[in-house]
Amino acid sequence: MKTVVILVNPKYGGNLGAIARNMMNFNVSELRIVGNSDILDNDAYIRAVHAKDILKNAKFYKSLSNAVSDIDVTVATTGAVSGDRNIKRIPITPRELAKNQKENEGTLGIVFGREDDGLKNEDVELCDILVSVPTSEKYPIMNLSHAVSVILYEIYYESVSSDIPYNLRMKNASKIEKEMLLRFFNEFVDISNAVPEYRKEICKTIFKRIVGRAFISGKEANSLICVFKKTDLK
Known part of the structure; x- marks a missing residue:
């Protein structure tokens, strides 16, 4: 499974740099951005540290529909969830997503919304699955880069759980x-x-x-x- 991160109209270059770094941590290399390339400012490259190539190779699109046109499974992310009042806003957890998509041999696109108001309903309608990170009611909305990190971690962990890179393979006591x-x-x-x-x-x-x-x-x-x-x- 190939994972692609798709950002819809991000506002802060610093967040992009942190997201690029998160992507590199969890072996994701393709970044798509709905918006203008001006967002890749100096702050973005500073925050990216060793993941600058992800920013340099980012692809830009005029609309979300264009950005996801070749994606096999598209995932909308949200911090605003709902019950029966809005069936379009009933999500699964990142862990459920990772387990469900483990055998997906196509491209998985994770769509993240704007820092201030997230994804709009019309954005969510373009996606196949809705995912939300469970958080405390005291402060339920996560920073964009943090949300990216949590979701990519779950996907990465599920893909390598049988062969963790730092597994020291210590012999159990007899x-x-x-x-x-x-x-x-x-x-x-x-x-x-x-x-x-x-x-x-x-x-x-x-x-x-x-x-x-x-x-x-x-x-x-x-x-x-x-x-x-x-x-x-x-």
């Missing part, structure tokens, strides 16, 4: 390593003067449950074993 860790911890508790006798068994039980729930690696288990094994509190 059953024997866990048993050794529990044995040495129990011995540590037994000789510890800091733990009252009546609390020692509960400490052992709590630690066993923690180890059972944790995705502890062999390296981590052996490091703890060394600590408990070498501690002499007698």
